[in-house]
Amino acid sequence: MTEDLKIMLDHASEQSPPHALDTDTVVKRGRNRVRRRGLALVGGAALSVAAVTAVSVAVASSLPTAPKAEETPPVAAAEPPPDYTLPDLDPDGRFEWNSAERTDDATGAQLTAALTAYFAGHHPEAKVARWGPEKTDVNGNNFSYVRNLAELTEPQSTFQVSRYTNQLIDAEVELDLENPDLESRVVYTAPVYRLWNGGELRTDVDTGATIGRATGAPIAFDGEGADQLDDLQVALFPPGGYRTGHDATKDSIGDPGNGHLVEGCDDHDVKGHHGGPGTEVTYRCDELAGPNGERITTVAARETYKQDGTTLALNTVVVIRTDGTALVVTDSPTTGMEWTQGSGDGPGGPALDLDELTELALAVPLVSF
């Protein structure tokens, strides 16, 4: 198929009309652009200097005078817990989550131990997989099974929970690809614990800047030889570091934004390009109370391509816990597996149903950030 496809794409793009792209025009506009950018930088620098000077004067005049010798210095108060509350977000804006720096710590190890203990008891046959050269699936993607999940007793590179720097990015801020300043788009930063499968750090090809890191792990719940891998994601958000409810953005499933942890629950159609039939997105949402007063939201999301009825299924459970943290677990059949025609609930759907995802989420202990 892929060789045929390459040949067809080659033929399709061979019959190009003569182009009007003129190198002189490109050079001229390139020079103008460089000149404009130079002027903007000079102007910006001058403004910055003026602003810094003004702020310095204002701060200096507001500084308290040194205490008199006989005054008792205030007793140092206990350090308050960090505040991870999200800022107010522009309701018309578009904000996306991004996982940046990753580190390992004792809390991550504690969470890893809880997950592996759960799998040892509930899915002893499950294996964690890792993309690699050993096997090729039906679509040409390489992967290899690594080891039984149940055997994992301590953090290691193929199945563990890590502490990430979680960012909320303002997606409306145009990124200058010549000088990508990724930090300028960050409107919020807080820690988050996420499942990690050893994915490499992704860097910008031009600047070397970090642009995120892979999360989650591909799991063969039916063990070696299984005809399906599931993408399991586990994320623990700090108190205040998320918005409750669901993201109302009418978009594809699996990518909640604007500070939310789950998309849905409003069914909608996503318009197809060029008059194509597009996709139909449906949700089945439910809310229930956990055994210790947790607030649990379950969402079964299905995205169906109207053209051929193929369906992508994604199960999500969000647990708002008694300490204010939020645990999110999602499961979806991942790449390379044959898609299920129809509802996505049969073979080819998520291996873990909503009840089992809820059970898994409730098995994760409370930890401190």
Added chain:
Amino acid sequence: MRAEQEAEFRKYVAARVDRLRRFGYLCCGDWQRAEDAVQTAFIKLYGVWARRSSDACDAYVRRIVANALIDEHRRGWFRRERASDRLPDRTVPDASAASVETLHIMNALARLPNRQRAVVVLRYWEDLSIERTAEVLNCSIGTVKSQGARGLRTLRALLSDSMPERTLGATS
């Protein structure tokens, strides 16, 4: 920019323009928009040419072209499709000259969501690795894998319907 650098830049543009236009066309199905995106990419490339890394230029311009077209799909359909009294002043390929196969494949590509389409073109026409494709599209490796798999599956289904002789016996 020094004269010799500008000469190198001109050579680079001349050498890459056709391939990049084809890449843009496969991503959007419109030669004019593809050309606009390629021109924008070259203009931006000019600004960084003096401090470029030689092996990063292709990825850089591909990324600008792909993102420009994806972004246009995502945000600007109303700008592109607004009704007008005036006929568009642009070059349109002669449909009669296009083979049936070309029409089928371009119709099938047009059915893919924009990012899936870009992944398919980068992976299976440009022969980029999964990692390089992720870099060009500024997305995760997992996204490239899943979008590529979905795109292939949809294309396979569409082409099996329209060109059974071409794809029924094909393997993955």
